[in-house]
Amino acid sequence: MLYSFLKALENRIKFEEAKAHCDIPCGIYDPITAQIPALTVVRMLDLMADLENKGGEKGKEFHNTFSRYVTVKEEHAEKAKHEIRVIWGDYIKAQHVEQYPELPALTHKIMQAGSKVRQTTDRQAAVDFVEAINQFAEIFWATKNVKTKRAKAPYAPALEMVYPEL
């Protein structure tokens, strides 16, 4: 209530600002940078399945396209892991872990799930990878006191994703 009052007042008067300053543009953390690559992994697996089921000659065109899908799957699985590691290392603090004690195990689970989706073509493993990162996103936004919602991604594969309610 007091905050709402001050926000309303801010339209009329300019408050002084004090910087909680960092060396780099810190504070720009968003797990969507991991969620989208994880979703891409599922998409690549679907494209690989489509290509395989299409039939026809398995010549160099087939292998070229298939290899490209595999490469993107590899890259995006690693990118998702990287983005989670950055949030874990730079943003998550001891207070967050105290508040959400499941966070270390969840982060480790994401690392392992990310490796599994690189090693295999198991679609369910990739869906589990997306879901684990969704759970990470829910905790991340909760640490910022931002509510989240679940909605289907507006592109294929239309899996359920966690979005902040801003």
Added chain:
Amino acid sequence: MCRVIKVTGDSLSPIIEEGDFVLVLKIPFFFLHRGDIIVFRHNTYGLMIKMVEAVSRDEGTVFVIGTHPFSTDSRSFGPVPKRNIIGKVILRIRGRG
């Protein structure tokens, strides 16, 4: 004596978040202690908000830090002289939650 200040930046997260308002009270240097959140003026960065890590009564300075690993604070710009201290945060008004 008492002023409302808006916080920008995340170096004190999760204690104080970007967009929070804080109520800052001018208090005697003697009453500052480790763990206090203070607002002070810096020649290069302007008005800053950080946490007191240590108070040097003899030298009349405080060593301030942020909670973020990349925080710009006394680890890079040295201790803050008491004449630059605006006051201590006595109330945090959170943006969310």
